[in-house]
Amino acid sequence: MQVYLDNNATTKVDEKVFEEMKPFFCEVYGNPNSLHSFGSSTHKKMLEALDYLYEGINAADEDDIIITANATEANNWVIKSVWLDKILDGEKNHIVTSEVEHPAITAACNFLEKKGVEVTYLNVNEEGILDAEAVKKAIREDTALVSIMWANNETGKIFPVKEIGAVCREKGVLFHSDATQAIGKVEVDVQDANVDMISFSAHKFHGPKGVGGLYIKKGVELSPYMHGGEQMDGRRAGTVDVASMIGMGKAMHLATNTMAIAYEKNHVGMLRDKLENAILKIPDTIVIGGRENRTPNTTLISIKGVEGESMLWDLNQNGIAASTGSACASEDLEANPVMNAFGSDSELAHTGIRFSLSRFNNEEQIDYAIEHIKKAVERLRNISSSYAYTPKSHESGL
């Protein structure tokens, strides 16, 4: 049996999305910017896709949603164009972000630090989140941008975006939120959240890889990251990947309409809880960050005495796909940076396993995964040189 439990890394393209995309490869293949009918025949579905995107995040008609290659591009665009607009050409020289952002944010900020920009990386608490008060205290007169994610890709923890947005509005500071792991899992309402910009990526909500977006609230000026043609009203040059844009719109529609969200919470949340409850019955296991206030599909669990990579290998031998954290960072054998941010000691930080489900998982798959996780833990602990089960005091009398 093949059981895919790494949906925070990427998801399967929904068949309905694929059907929507098909005509735009070999039949309706014109360049949307061409004046002839081959080009204009793409417009109807492209406009429908934009409508789905605006509807999915409750963007106002006067706001912009710019199609990008992925969330990484959108994140880099925000960080580097704020540097251009407000730091190089302005009086600002400070950015506030968090220690647990995706590398697409932290690496871009590290790059700017080499250019002399000051960056505050806010710590998270033992629950893996930070509060708006911490952001308020970090904002300075020369702060150009606050960028705090909507939901964390490894723990699923949801950040107080609305409260942070209110603080940024009060302080007159631009607020960006990386919503890549939130869309399709929890409600993302950009007007309610006081946010100026959000990033997203289609392949996180059953759309195609290689297409994403940047939402920009009306009135927010941001120099283009890509110059050239007049696509996207000159805000992002380059011929749009028509099929992928249409696929992303359809995926957003499917993922965010009322039924889908309710289904995600009830179905996916129930499956995640069943998996998590079973693993927590194994001694010396803990959910990193606790079980509250998370996206319904994610669990990051530490299994003491079991190296994350060893566990992944064992599960993979049985057709089960999981991860130790962001795929972008999981090739190296460094400790999980998010767990480090929690203050986990080095040993614990190597024991994290992330399971991230989707609406395409079912109970039979979860039962299969539970069976093989238990067997893998027993096998790996038996060969561990460092793990010995020590019954808790209340058990010692058994």
Ligand SMILES: Cc1ncc(COP(=O)(O)O)c(CNc2co[nH]c2=O)c1O
């Ligand atoms: C919060 C967040 N932001 C940005 C990205 C980058 O998205 P991309 O540009 O479409 O690649 C990811 C991908 N996160 C992960 C990729 O693999 N495992 C992950 O957790 C993410 O989780």
